[in-house]
Amino acid sequence: MPYAIIETGGKQYRVEPGRFYDVEKLDAAEQTIIPLDQVLLVSPDGDDVDILIGRPLVEGAVVRAKILQHGKAKKVIIYKMRPKKHYRRKKGHRQPYTRLLVEAIEVNGVALSAAAPAALTE
Numbered sequence: 001m002p003y004a005i006i007e008t009g010g011k012q013y014r015v016e017p018g019r020f021y022d023v024e025k026l027d028a029a030e031q032t033i034i035p036l037d038q039v040l041l042v043s044p045d046g047d048d049v050d051i052l053i054g055r056p057l058v059e060g061a062v063v064r065a066k067i068l069q070h071g072k073a074k075k076v077i078i079y080k081m082r083p084k085k086h087y088r089r090k091k092g093h094r095q096p097y098t099r100l101l102v103e104a105i106e107v108n109g110v111a112l113s114a115a116a117p118a119a120l121t122e
Contacts, residue, residue, distance in 0.1 A: 002112035004105045005041040006063050012040065015063060015102045017112075025096040028067055033103065036063040042105065044112050052107065060108040065100040072096050 003016045009024025028034050039061035042052040052058050072094040080089040105112045 001046040002042070002044050002105055003046055004039050004043070004061065004063055006036050007038040007040060008036060015065075015105070017102050017104055020068060020099055020101045022073075022097045022099050024098070025070060026067065026098045028098075030067050030069055033064055033066050036065055037061075039063060042107055042112070044107070058107070062106045063102060064104045064106065065102050068099040068101050070096065070098050 001016055003014055005012055005014050007013075008026070011024065013021055013023065015021060026034070037057075039058045040054050040056065042058050042061050044050055044052070052061070054061070073096075075092045075094050078089075078091040078093065081087065
């Protein structure tokens with residue numbers, strides 16, 4: 001199974017076609033297909049033999065992803081207390097996220113699931 005390592009929202013993700021991932025919130029409407037062009041590494045066959053490593057990005061590599069939904073993560077509670085000083089603070093935070101479905105990994109316009117690894121090096 002081919003995979004790629006992409007960067008979005010200041011984080012790096014290992015993505016495969018047909019799987020969904022929760023990333024930092026993106027400014028795009030739901031059910032739209034977006035190109036993610038910050039591709040750091042591509043493995044066309046998934047067995048780590050013909051790896052394309054970018055310096056810093058892989059030229060011509062694009063990951064096409066469909067935005068499934070926007071949402072908020074579970075609440076994280078921040079509680080501060082100083083004993084014997086009557087100081088107590090309780091805060092909560094819910095981080096917004098975007099759920100992506102990776103549809104294809106493309107290198108130079110060729111989708112990896114349909115292409116042979118030798119065709120990508122030419």
